[in-house]
Amino acid sequence: MRNKSKITTLESKFPLLSIEQGCMVSKDADITVAFRVELPELFTVTSTEYEAMHSAWHKAIKVLPNYSIVHKQDWFIKEDYQGKLSDGGLSFLARSSERHFNERPYLHHSVYLFLTKTNKQRMAQQSNFSSLCRGHLLPKEITNKDEVMKFMEAVDQFERIINDTEQIRIVRMTEEELIGTKEKGGLLDRYFSLSEEGHASLEDIRLGADLVRMGDNMLCLHTLSDTDDLPTTVSTDSRYERLSTDRSDCRLSFASPVGLMLPCNHIYNQYLFIEDSDANLERFEKQARNMHSLARYSRSNQINEEWIQEYLNIAHSQGLTSIRAHFNVLAWSSDKEELRQIKNDVGSALALMECHPRHNTIDAATLYWAGIPGNAADFPAEESFYTFIEPALCFFTAETNYKDSLSPFGIKMADRLSGKPVHLDISDLPMKKGVITNRNKFILGPSGSGKSFFTNHMVRQYYEQGAHVLLVDTGNSYQGLCELIHRKTKGDDGVYFTYTNESPISFNPFYTDDYFFDVEKRESICTLLLTLWKSADEHITKTEAGELGSAVNSYIELICADHSVTPCFNTFYEYLRDVYRKDMEKRDIKVTLSDFNINNLLTTLKQYYKGGRYDFLLNSDKNIDLLSKRFIVFEIDQVKDNKDLFPVVTIIIMEAFINKMRRLKGIRKMILIEEAWKAIASANMADYIKYLYKTVRKYFGEAIVVTQEVDDIIQSPIVKESIINNSDCKILLDQRKYMTKFDGIQAMLGLSEKEKSQILSINQNNDPNRLYKEVWIGLGGMQSAVYATEVSMEEYLTYTTEETEKVEVMNRAAQLGGDIETAIRQLAIEKRNNKKK
Structure with missing residues (x-):
């Protein structure tokens, strides 16, 4: 045939x-x-x-x-x-993430x-x-x-x-x-x-x-x-x-x-x-x-x-x-x-x-x-x-899958369609391209939306890429991550400060290691003193601000000339009471008490002077070592309801960060403020917040504010003028709880209809076979997309804020002599095995 x-x-x-x-x-x-x-x-x-x-x-x-x-x-x-499993330089959490996504199918x-x-x-x-x-x-x-x-x-x-x-x-x-x-x-x-x-x-x-x-x-x-x-x-x-x-x-x-x-x-x-x-x-x-x-x-x-x-x-x-x-x-x-x-x-x-x-x-x-x-x-x-x-x-395809940022720096998110990891730079590359003019970020998400998961995920990756991270927290959201870093670095990093009556946070606003006080340092001291003096609803006149600035300048000249005077709030208070007040009386042009009531100022500030209720706050004889520590958490839950103490403690921490920022040249710095921002969102503090945001931008840093109370955002003009307008990167999580209020949020954040549609699509079509929550990231009104925050079991146990899970991790760590990494690894294996069953 x-x-x-x-x-x-x-x-x-x-x-x-x-x-x-x-x-x-x-x-x-x-x-x-x-x-x-x-x-x-x-x-x-x-x-x-x-x-x-x-x-x-x-x-x-x-x-x-x-x-x-x-x-x-x-x-x-x-x-x-x-997954980059052969990379020897990966951290414990980074390696667990690579293992989690390894062999993840995608188109x-x-x-x-x-x-x-x-x-x-x-x-x-x-x-x-x-x-x-x-x-x-x-x-x-x-x-x-x-x-x-x-x-x-x-x-x-x-x-x-x-x-x-x-x-x-x-x-x-x-x-x-x-x-x-x-x-x-x-x-x-x-x-x-x-x-x-x-x-x-x-x-x-x-x-x-x-x-x-x-x-x-x-x-x-x-x-x-x-x-x-x-x-x-x-x-x-x-x-x-x-x-x-x-x-x-x-x-x-x-x-x-x-x-x-x-x-x-x-x-x-x-x-x-x-x-x-x-x-x-x-x-x-x-x-x-x-x-x-x-x-x-x-x-x-x-x-x-x-x-x-x-x-x-x-x-x-x-x-x-x-x-x-x-x-x-x-x-x-x-x-x-x-x-x-x-x-x-x-x-x-x-x-x-x-x-x-x-x-x-x-x-x-x-x-x-x-x-x-x-x-x-x-x-x-x-x-x-x-x-x-x-x-x-019309039959032409017009979209492609998510692209990795062409930048060595960034965070790992996931494609919302396939779950493939996406390398995303939301700081350097957008700045280089002119999409944003600052690296500051504003994060809004209701309780349970995955906000703390995302922030933990972000700051951990920033830290692993060499950034100095300072966190102001009011709910122990970062305790697990901080403890893991502390254990890994054998105590050299991962410092967790908690405010207690026995060991309160203290600070010296007048301390510098070289007696150099630039204009920004002087202005921050003045803003701090004005905040201590005036309540949020009191108006500050130009004369009051000017006289207090003159007093600060005169005191700085004194301590620079005479090093025997210890720079601290106590000596400043004494200078104001004994020297500056008498100098005012000798002037040719008299300053009346109605213009600048120095007696009222001294009376109000007396509680911060030695013998006062809060004499420990501004007279620290030792400076918190922030310079060498790259991951620091200030947990101030104990003072969040104290109207006198909370704003001051928050400012103290921010001022300490600014001092660290000035001294570390060419190193990335990040300050993340959780709900503590409400303590400083007053009319008196508006200038200070603007100053902080402006200064951070100049020193290769970024300020991040996190909140879940949408009413505070909508009703506070200070937030809009000082925080939102100075944050080119906006990050929103699931807003379905705020659906009826979203028009107000849209107006406040200046969101376009395109951005609104993206935000309202969050978590609408999640894959039931994957555990993740979605987050919207917008850059300068020019670039925006929704990504998935998907983490490995090890990362989940590190970031979790669920009380029972945190206790389980800490108890297992205690059994292992404080080795939290081994505790997390063991629990992750057990939970994965139980899931397979």
Whole structure:
């Protein structure tokens, strides 16, 4: 029996001839320029931005000459996240995080664009004249060099138009990226192996009528090649119900169901064939006349005539360009059962676009062959349909998965769709790009929203990257993390200060190690003294502020000249009482008590002088060693209800941080203030807060305020003027508890409708198989997205604020002689094992 199988080499059938001057040249003299395309991130694009992208593609395509082909190819390849477990420099928590995410599956999305110049004859050829069907290929010669020059000029214009948009960027691909090197395969190699890695030479290819197979992978092809398969209406974007509410809209591109939302290995091909539009319309006019002549014999002819007339009317009335288009989804699997499931998934995705899913087995081989980068001119003409540029562009994918920040510094968050770790820089890179002008952050989230988890997660990673972190807490949120650092550094770091009557926090506002008092130091002392003197509802006159400033300056001159005077509040009080008050009486221009009541000042401040109730606060004989300690927590829960003590203690800590900040040059510093900010959000303290925020920015630092009381935010103008307006990074957690008050929050924070929609989508569609909570991060009103705060069991046990879990960790640590790391490791293993059961 004669063997009918036809075996040939890829080399003999390969349709491409060479790459010349960055262009792919086919053996049929077609020229292709290839680009890599960068799209905006998923769930971050508004309807207006989708329309802007659609308009940019339209303008760019209009500049291409006749008989050009636009081939956009989206690759979605299943990959597993590779944890950096071999990195010896990872901390205990960082390593547990890498282990938690190791082998996490996700879709890797790559987008390529191919602009091809061919001729009228090639564009009209059908599948039976594909280069795949011909016995041998003879390279043809390019005869019209002028057309080539015009095409290359049009490509330059195309590139400029697209890159002028804010959302899309295209970059020309190099020869190495297309054909590869000895070490790494190029795009052509990857197409024949259907993987991001690998070489086509290792894979056998079967192109048959019943089956198309690449190595072990069997192909499944769904096409949109007939107007009967298309929806009645199309749009640039559609509402994604799972992340939308009755007050907000989450938008995705019209073609998103066959993009990242389709969880399998697949390539989505989008073809636009730019022909002679006038010639097309003339041919349709002729067809319409023929249909009209035959209308009396067949109702279908009458209907076809009406459709053609409508097409012509729209084309002429709106000045639209007649083109041909085709779209297909090429999916694959090595398992037949899985392939059957994939076939159903692709069909469902197309049905979500209101398209009629057509599983194509007839032209699968030729369509796969035409999908070779640079071989779009080999596309079979009968598989395309006539349309206009605008509706065809609605089938373009317009978003990609989350991208890592191109910065060595940052925090690890997770992609909200797949859970893949994302490296996110919310401090340095946005500052460098001009997205933000300061690194300060404002965090708002109700109780139970995962606020303390996120802040623990953030400050831990800042600390591990060399930052000095100072935390002002009122609820033991950071006790576990601080204890872990303290134990790991053998007491050299991770200092936990708690205010107690036996050991209160004390401070010396007049201390400097070198007797240097700059303007900012003097102003901070004045602000502290004014806060101690005046209550929040009392007005401070210009004379009072000026006289107190003069007193501080005079005292500083005294201690700088006479080092026998100990700089502290006690000696300042004595100077004010015994020297400055008498000097005021001797002045030619008298200062009345109504202008500056120094007696009232001395009476009010007496409780901080020796023998007073709070004489310990401002007369410390030793300075808290903040300089060498990189992780410090001040837990001041004991004094949060003391209206006299709480503001002063808070200011003391902030002043101590500023002193540390001045002395550490070129080192990142962070101060995070939890609910303690309410103690300093008074009219008297507004200048001090502004000063703190301004100073932090200058010294490579950032101030972070965390709150959960939305009413305090809305009702306090001080918060808006001093904190919110000086925080370019805003971080919000689940706001569903504040849904009725959200309009006020939106106005206060200056959030756009896009940002509002993103925030209200938080935790709306969480994966039940993963334990995480989502958080919205906005940078300067220019960049914003929702991320998942997903942590390992070890991190969870470190960060938890649940009393029973904290007690369990501490008890286990006590049993192990205080070794909290081993306690956390043991409990994490036990809990994971229990979960598996």
